[in-house]
Amino acid sequence: xxxxxxxxxxxxxxxxxxxxxxxxxxxxxxxxxxxxxxxxxxxxxxxxxxxxxxxxxxxxxxxxxxxxxxxxxxxxxxxxxxxxxxxxxxxxxxxxxxxxxxxxxxxxxxxxxxxxxxxxxxxxxxxxxxxxxxxxxxxxxxxxxxxxxxxxxxxxxxxxxxxxxxxxxxxxxxxxxxxxxxxxxxxxxxxxxxxxxxxxxxxxxxxxxxxxxxxxxxxxxxxxxxxxxxxxxxxxxxxxxxxxxxxxxxxxxxxxxxxxxxxxxxxxxxxxxxxxxxxxxxxxxxxxxxxxxxxxxxxxxxxxxxxxxxxxxxxxxxxxxxxxxxxxx
Amino acid sequence: xxxxxxxxxxxxxxxxxxxxxxxxxxxxxxxxxxxxxxxxxxxxxxxxxxxxxxxxxxxxxxxxxxxxxxxxxxxxxxxxxxxxxxxxxxxxxxxxxxxxxxxxxxxxxxxxxxxxxxxxxxxxxxxxxxxxxxxxxxxxxxxxxxxxxxxxxxxxxxxxxxxxxxxxx
Numbered sequence: 483x484x485x486x487x488x489x490x491x492x493x494x495x496x497x498x499x500x501x502x503x504x505x506x507x508x509x510x511x512x513x514x515x516x517x518x519x520x521x522x523x524x525x526x527x528x529x530x531x532x533x534x535x536x537x538x539x540x541x542x543x544x545x546x547x548x549x550x551x552x553x554x555x556x557x558x559x560x561x562x563x564x565x566x567x568x569x570x571x572x573x574x575x576x577x578x579x580x581x582x583x584x585x586x587x588x589x590x591x592x593x594x595x596x597x598x599x600x601x602x603x604x605x606x607x608x609x610x611x612x613x614x615x616x617x618x619x620x621x622x623x624x625x626x627x628x629x630x631x632x633x634x635x636x637x638x639x640x641x642x643x644x645x646x647x648x649x650x651x652x653x654x655x656x657x658x659x660x661x662x663x664x665x666x667x668x669x670x671x672x673x674x675x676x677x678x679x680x681x682x683x684x685x686x687x688x689x690x691x692x693x694x695x696x697x698x699x700x701x702x703x704x705x706x707x708x709x710x711x712x713x714x715x716x717x718x719x720x721x722x723x724x725x726x727x728x729x730x731x732x733x734x735x736x737x738x739x740x741x742x743x744x745x746x747x748x749x750x751x752x753x754x755x756x757x758x759x760x761x762x763x764x765x766x767x768x769x770x771x772x773x774x775x776x777x778x779x780x781x782x783x784x785x786x787x788x789x790x791x792x793x794x795x796x797x798x799x800x801x802x803x804x805x806x807x808x809x810x811x
Numbered sequence: 812x813x814x815x816x817x818x819x820x821x822x823x824x825x826x827x828x829x830x831x832x833x834x835x836x837x838x839x840x841x842x843x844x845x846x847x848x849x850x851x852x853x854x855x856x857x858x859x860x861x862x863x864x865x866x867x868x869x870x871x872x873x874x875x876x877x878x879x880x881x882x883x884x885x886x887x888x889x890x891x892x893x894x895x896x897x898x899x900x901x902x903x904x905x906x907x908x909x910x911x912x913x914x915x916x917x918x919x920x921x922x923x924x925x926x927x928x929x930x931x932x933x934x935x936x937x938x939x940x941x942x943x944x945x946x947x948x949x950x951x952x953x954x955x956x957x958x959x960x961x962x963x964x965x966x967x968x969x970x971x972x973x974x975x976x977x978x979x980x
Contacts, residue, residue, distance in 0.1 A: 512940075512956045515918035521925050524933065528941035535974045539949045542961050545970060580977045587978070663979040670976035 509543025523547050527556035531587045554582040567591050569778045572675060581674055588666025591776055595660040596751060599684075600630070600770040601645045607658055612754060614652020619764055621648050626689035627724035630770055646685075649694070649766030655754030660774060663747050667776070672743045676735060677779040682713075682751065683730035684772045688720045689757075694767035695719040696755030700733065700774070704745035711742070719758065726770070734783035749774060815842055816857040817872070823865035825872055829856075834875050836928025863923045867916070870908075871923050874932050877904055881931060905935050914943070914955070 510517050517525075526537055526547055534557075538545045547553055551573055558565045568585050572578055584590045598607045601620035610618055623629060624646045647656075662672075672678070680700070688694035699714040715731050735743065751774055755767025813829040817838065833839040838858060845856035860868060909917065917936055924933040943955050953960065960967065 508959055508961050512958065513914045513918050514957065515915065515922060517918065517922065518925060521921055521933075521937070525921075525937045525940045525944075528938050529944050533945045535977060536949055537944060537952070538970050538974055539967060540952050540956075540960070541958050542966070577973070577976075580973075583977050666978065668976055668979060 509541045509547075519547070523550070523553050524556065527553050527560065531557065531561075531583065534583065549577070549579050551579065551582070554579055554586070557586060558582070561586060564592070569780070571780065572778050575674060577674060580671060584666050584671050590666050590671070591778065593665075593775070595662075595665055595749065595774040595776075596658050596772045598658075599772045600643055601647045602643070605656070608656045609659070610654075610656045612653050612655035614654055614756060615650030615766070616763055617650055618654045618656065619648050619650075621646055621764075621768070624648070624687070624768055624770075625764070626691060627687045627768060628726060630685065631726055633771075643771065646768045646770035648764045648768045649696075649755040649757070650764055651757050651760045651762065651766065653754050653756050654766060655752065657750050657752040658772065660749040660751070661747065662749060669744050669746060672735075672746065673740055675776070675778050676737055676740070676743075677782050678735055679777050679779055679783075680733040680735075680749070681730065681775045681777055682732070682773065683728055684753065685726045685728050685770045686718070686720070686755070687726045687768050688723055689765055689768075690724040691722055692761060692765035693719065693721045693723075693758035694755055694765075695758055696753060696767040696769070698729070698751075698753035700731075701750040701752065702733075702742075702746055703748040703750060705747040707748060710746060720767075728771075734779065736782040814855055816855060817868065818857065818859045819863055819865040819868040820861050821864050823868070825868060827872055831872075831875055831879055832858075834879065834929070835871075836930075837926060860927070862926055864919075867919045867923045870916075870920055871927060871929060871932065874905075874908065875929065877908070878931055901935050901938070909935065909939055914940070 510519060510522055512522070522544070526534065526544065529537060534548060538548050554573075555565060557563075563586055568578075568581050568591060572581050575581075581590075585592070596607070597603075598605075604620050605618070622645050625648070630643060630646065662668075682698075682700050684698065686694075686696060695717065697714070697717050699712055701712040702710045704710055713731060713733055715729065718729060720727075751772060753769055753772070755769065757766040759765060814826050815829050815832045815838070817825045817827060817832065819825070829842055833842060841858045842856050845854075845858070846852070849856075863871070912920070917939055921933065921936045921940070924930075924936060944952055947955065952958070962970070
């Protein structure tokens with residue numbers, strides 16, 4: 483009767499030897515086959531972007547592959563996503579792949595954060611806090627002014643883009659809150675993107691027979707909806723014109739703003755308008771294509787003075803209604 | 812019809828048309844090299860593939876045969892804007908072709924497709940492997956691929972933390 487030799491359970495050292503066969507590191511030896519790095523990369527690039535983060539946790543070799551630009555380049559090409567949306571200097575940062583991930587998953591650098599920019603879904607997403615005169619209304623085609631011009635802006639779908647919000651003879655105000663974290667922009671990602679700017683724009687016009695006036699601003703809130711800072715654009719008053727114009731401003735963020743970004747969670751886009759004649763009906767300012775986008779900058783902003791300390795909003799209408807709405811900001 | 816003998820690592824010879832063989836980037840280069848070095852333009856090239864055994868080589872040639880009229884995809888598509896790999900999709904034939912294979916065979920096929928530069932086959936096999944990653948837990952992936960966690964100390968925790976930077980939980 484032969485003696486049976488029981489195999490001793492492998493100790494840790496042997497395990498490590500076991501997983502690095504012929505100098506092939508763990509992660510490139512899949513199901514016993516030594517797989518070249520470029521092929522593992524190709525396999526991982528086919529994994530849906532939502533699942534890729536998980537692969538980070540499988541082993542070090544996979545984690546290293548996921549942090550490489552070459553893998554993300556394949557993912558971008560496969561998804562027909564524009565590689566240059568994330569500028570090279572951001573891609574080249576340590577952890578720059580995280581911005582690539584967020585761009586592919588949430589389009590953080592190529593979307594309008596305002597989902598209903600012109601009222602094609604009525605007031606969905608907007609909160610009206612002042613409904614003066616005969617109140618806000620949505621016009622499917624602008625009354626008493628030109629139709630909205632055709633613009634070659636990717637953020638606006640053609641069907642979504644014929645309508646506008648129209649104010650009345652008393653101040654009509656409303657705001658749109660963007661939860662940046664939910665939109666895929668975490669504080670760490672914003673820090674990685676520095677320097678960058680938040681661009682705000684909208685189109686506006688009056689009617690052929692009546693002038694209009696409006697204010698607009700952007701506020702930045704922390705996770706408790708407390709105001710961090712704001713940008714209030716100068717008041718614009720227009721005579722009786724029917725041609726659409728664009729108003730825009732930008733917030734720039736540089737390395738000095740890291741502290742502020744740690745807390746930043748919400749953006750509030752506010753606009754309010756009315757007519758200048760006090761006419762019954764809807765002769766007030768018209769708004770369309772409200773737009774908030776993020777754009778990486780190539781150099782530090784010269785000063786961050788566009789970020790103003792908090793001040794009260796709306797000289798003759800906004801402030802009281804905001805207080806009434808019971809919000810901190 | 813010009814033919815070429817392709818010989819596997821275990822000595823099996825496959826006689827295929829050069830037109831078909833040239834759909835593999837590697838075989839195309841080998842045939843051209845043979846042409847240049849041979850005085851006799853009628854001579855039949857013989858190519859030894861020392862890394863691929865007969866069973867796998869047969870599968871590659873079978874796939875090439877089926878797809879002989881497809882457009883040849885460039886090996887490196889990254890610079891190309893047009894259609895991506897995902898777009899190519901899989902035919903029913905491809906699905907039936909891959910269905911009976913276990914992961915080990917698929918991996919061998921991937922290596923062969925990579926070595927022979929057969930982009931289309933590489934794509935569908937990689938896609939098949941991908942389907943064993945998507946929707947699974949980290950532990951399931953490690954088990955499926957016989958991989959071991961090699962994170963030390965708090966490296967895994969740190970990676971988890973960094974993952975949370977990428978997406979709101």
